[in-house]
Amino acid sequence: MDKKTEELRDIFMDVTDEETVTEKQAETHGSLGSEEKVNERLRDVIEEMRGRYDFGTSLSDDELATVVRQFSAGKEDNEIADELGDASLGETVFRARIDLHLFRESDTDAPFDIADLKDCLVSEMSVADCADQLDTSESTVRRYQRIIEAKDEARSVNQQYTNEFENILQDRELSDRMTQDIQQDGLEDATEGMESNVSF
Missing domain, CATH: 1.10.10 (Arc Repressor Mutant, subunit A)
Incomplete structure (x- = not known):
């Protein structure tokens, strides 16, 4: 086995050694990762x-x-x-x-015009009265009321x-x-110029 083949074999052994790879991953993921x-x-x-x-x-x-x-x-x-x-x-x-x-566009797909609910809230109507006016249940009013309030909270802090x-x-x-990228670049640098048709 020539010198280049030995070097290539050592590289592959290092890369595929589970313990070594795990240690490298643990080190690399240290701060942000x-x-x-x-x-x-x-x-x-x-x-x-x-x-x-x-x-x-x-x-x-x-x-x-x-x-x-x-x-x-x-x-x-x-x-x-x-x-x-x-x-x-x-x-x-x-x-x-x-x-x-954390909102989805579908969150405001209410069975009534959401602007009408906002009008109820601005008028400080009770949940029961608002439900009657919108022809819906009180639980549905509370659900969309919370969405409106949370969106207002989010907007207030940009x-x-x-x-x-x-x-x-x-x-x-x-x-x-x-x-x-670092691992890939390191492997490419290490194998650059080596023969690829080698047998172990």
């Missing part, structure tokens, strides 16, 4: 929101961090509920999302918390991409 660091940053934002707003959710901060991650990944509420381990939590996830200022969630998760994705 580690899952625990990302979760910690998400929980910090969630805790700040809890202190500022009246959260109606029964989910823990860790579960809310999962809601943020899965929402950012494009998952629907029932899919997020599955991720939390209970498919029946769809409505709970919905309420948590609203508390976290979508601060939504942006913070996005920045944290983008940092994670950027770190992953940088890690992959």
Whole structure:
């Protein structure tokens, strides 16, 4: 076996050695990238929101961090509920999302004109009177009232918390991409100029 072949074999042994790769990954993911660091940053934002707003959710901060991650990944509420381990939590996830200022366009698809509900709220009508006027249930009025209030909260702080969630998760994705690029570049540099048709 010539010198180049030995070097190439050593490179492949290093790359495929599970313990070595795991150690390198742990080191590379240190600051921006580690899952625990990302979760910690998400929980910090969630805790700040809890202190500022009246959260109606029964989910823990860790579960809310999962809601943020899965929402950012494009998952629907029932899919997020599955991720939390209970498919029946769809409505709970919905309420948590609203508390976290994570909105979907469909959130305001009410069975009445949402502007009419806003008029009721401005007029300080009771939920019962508002439901009568809109010909809907009180629970439906409360649902869309909470959405309107949460959107007002988000606007009042210029979508601060939504942006913070996005920045944290983008940092994670950027770190992953940088890690992959560094590892790929390192392998390409190490194998550059070597013969590829070798046998071990």
